[in-house]
Amino acid sequence: MKMNLNKKFLISFISIILISLLITGITSTYMIDKRFNLYLLKQHEEKIATIKSMIDSAIIKSPMKPDFEGEGLTKYALSENYIIKVFDFNNNLIYTTEVHTPMMGQRRRMMGHRGNMMGPMMGRMFRNMFESYNEDNYTINYGNKEIGRAIIGYFGIHNISREAMSFKLTLYGSILISSLIAIIVSALISIMISRQLGIPIKAITKASKAIGEGDLSIRTNIKTNIEELSDLSSSINGLATTLQEQESLRNRLTSDMAHEIRTPLTTIKSHIEAFIDGIWEPNPERLKDCYDEVDRLHSLVKNLEDINKFKETNYILNKSTFRVDDELARIVNSIIPQFNKKSLKLELDNGAEIEAFMDRDKFKQIIYNLLSNAFKYSYEKGIVKINSYIERESLCISVQDFGIGISKDDMPHIFEHLYRGDASRNRATGGSGIGLTITKTLVEVHGGTIKVKSNVNSGTVFTIILPLEKIQRG
Ligand code: ADP
Numbered sequence: 001m002k003m004n005l006n007k008k009f010l011i012s013f014i015s016i017i018l019i020s021l022l023i024t025g026i027t028s029t030y031m032i033d034k035r036f037n038l039y040l041l042k043q044h045e046e047k048i049a050t051i052k053s054m055i056d057s058a059i060i061k062s063p064m065k066p067d068f069e070g071e072g073l074t075k076y077a078l079s080e081n082y083i084i085k086v087f088d089f090n091n092n093l094i095y096t097t098e099v100h101t102p103m104m105g106q107r108r109r110m111m112g113h114r115g116n117m118m119g120p121m122m123g124r125m126f127r128n129m130f131e132s133y134n135e136d137n138y139t140i141n142y143g144n145k146e147i148g149r150a151i152i153g154y155f156g157i158h159n160i161s162r163e164a165m166s167f168k169l170t171l172y173g174s175i176l177i178s179s180l181i182a183i184i185v186s187a188l189i190s191i192m193i194s195r196q197l198g199i200p201i202k203a204i205t206k207a208s209k210a211i212g213e214g215d216l217s218i219r220t221n222i223k224t225n226i227e228e229l230s231d232l233s234s235s236i237n238g239l240a241t242t243l244q245e246q247e248s249l250r251n252r253l254t255s256d257m258a259h260e261i262r263t264p265l266t267t268i269k270s271h272i273e274a275f276i277d278g279i280w281e282p283n284p285e286r287l288k289d290c291y292d293e294v295d296r297l298h299s300l301v302k303n304l305e306d307i308n309k310f311k312e313t314n315y316i317l318n319k320s321t322f323r324v325d326d327e328l329a330r331i332v333n334s335i336i337p338q339f340n341k342k343s344l345k346l347e348l349d350n351g352a353e354i355e356a357f358m359d360r361d362k363f364k365q366i367i368y369n370l371l372s373n374a375f376k377y378s379y380e381k382g383i384v385k386i387n388s389y390i391e392r393e394s395l396c397i398s399v400q401d402f403g404i405g406i407s408k409d410d411m412p413h414i415f416e417h418l419y420r421g422d423a424s425r426n427r428a429t430g431g432s433g434i435g436l437t438i439t440k441t442l443v444e445v446h447g448g449t450i451k452v453k454s455n456v457n458s459g460t461v462f463t464i465i466l467p468l469e470k471i472q473r474g
Pocket of ligand 1: 404406415419437460
């Protein structure tokens with residue numbers, strides 16, 4: 001059964017409180033009862049003993065005509081609510097306190113006679129005996145001779161029971177009041193906690209629903225000091241931002257692709273139309289134009305395929321040991337002819353005279369990609385510098401150009417799949433927007449990172465940082 005947080009908390013809190021109160025109630029009542037009843041029994045036995053000793057004392061003083069009243073028995077019996085009757089040897093009533101307490105006598109008759117229930121039974125019977133009439137028989141001896149008997153009657157142990165009851169009632173009352181207070185306080189606390197949790201959770205749920213329905217501009221603006229909720233809220237906001245960025249990337253990608261495809265298609269279409277209408281002869285030169293456009297389309301599709309292929313194969317590393325400086329020199333030598341075409345100078349400052357244990361082909365691909373970008377985005381007759389050095393236990397290789405630079409808007413996206421800066425597209429560099437994605441992944445699979453610094457129209461520096469412990473054996 002589903003229930004909201006408020007209800008769940010309220011029920012849980014109150015159940016916990018009730019269970020703990022029940023346990024405390026039962027144990028404390030049991031303990032109090034046990035101790036208190038023992039105490040009452042002792043008191044009662046002491047009083048009975050006092051009464052007996054008063055009777056004995058009156059008998060010793062005057063066996064023939066004992067003065068029980070003079071002994072203080074009447075006063076004591078009345079104050080402690082006992083009914084005392086003394087019979088002589090012939091069973092004649094010679095003394096009773098009932099003459100002083102006719103009401104008690106009446107009550108005794110109404111309650112009925114329960115007989116002698118002295119001794120350990122008493123304790124156990126306390127509860128039942130409350131307010132019932134009981135009698136205790138006492139044989140009066142003088143010397144070794146039995147000269148009569150006394151009946152000591154009482155209602156339960158009632159004068160004490162009343163105090164006991166009021167004490168117990170007060171105790172139970174205070175347990176009850178504190179239970180009620182505890183329940184109210186726990187209900188308030190549970191409402192407070194469930195609100196503290198419920199409000200942010202509702203806001204987060206609302207935001208995630210909105211995101212699910214496509215509103216990516218929504219952000220949860222909750223204020224909470226609960227770490228998990230604040231983390232959850234930031235993740236939802238982060239998710240919305242990422243989705244928003246991907247959405248705009250997808251839009252951009254779609255329009256880029258449309259643009260890329262439309263240009264060759266328009267050319268091919270217009271050429272074929274002209275051939276059909278007989279305006280143009282399909283001579284080899286015009287057919288070559290068409291072929292070039294088809295080729296562009298073909299390489300576009302190939303680039304798309306490459307991305308997926310790359311995803312599958314880039315993690316298989318075929319590592320070997322090679323000198324970094326030698327490898328860089330080889331790469332530079334092989335690319336110089338291409339740079340010459342644009343009258344670009346390529347300067348190598350090869351300070352990293354170390355051996356690396358890396359996938360050599362992938363290392364080459366990283367450097368080629370960075371150099372090929374530097375080539376594409378440099379102005380003619382410029383310079384491209386490539387530096388290798390060791391810094392902070394890492395091999396660093398930077399590729400610097402003084403070309404068109406990267407705008408602030410493009411900067412966060414250049415490592416994304418198929419992302420091409422505006423300037424790149426406008427300059428018809430022939431790029432496809434996957435070079436940097438591949439470069440970054442290859443650096444990362446070797447345990448490294450790639451950084452970029454750029455200023456529009458001043459140039460760009462890409463630096464790869466490969467921790468030595470990740471690229472050297474042992
Ligand atoms: P592309 O094939 O378009 O060069 P990349 O993934 O290699 O794709 O680069 C992504 C984008 O980053 C480029 O379109 C370009 O806008 C920008 N870029 C990369 N390298 C440079 C550079 N050296 N100078 C200026 N812009 C660059």
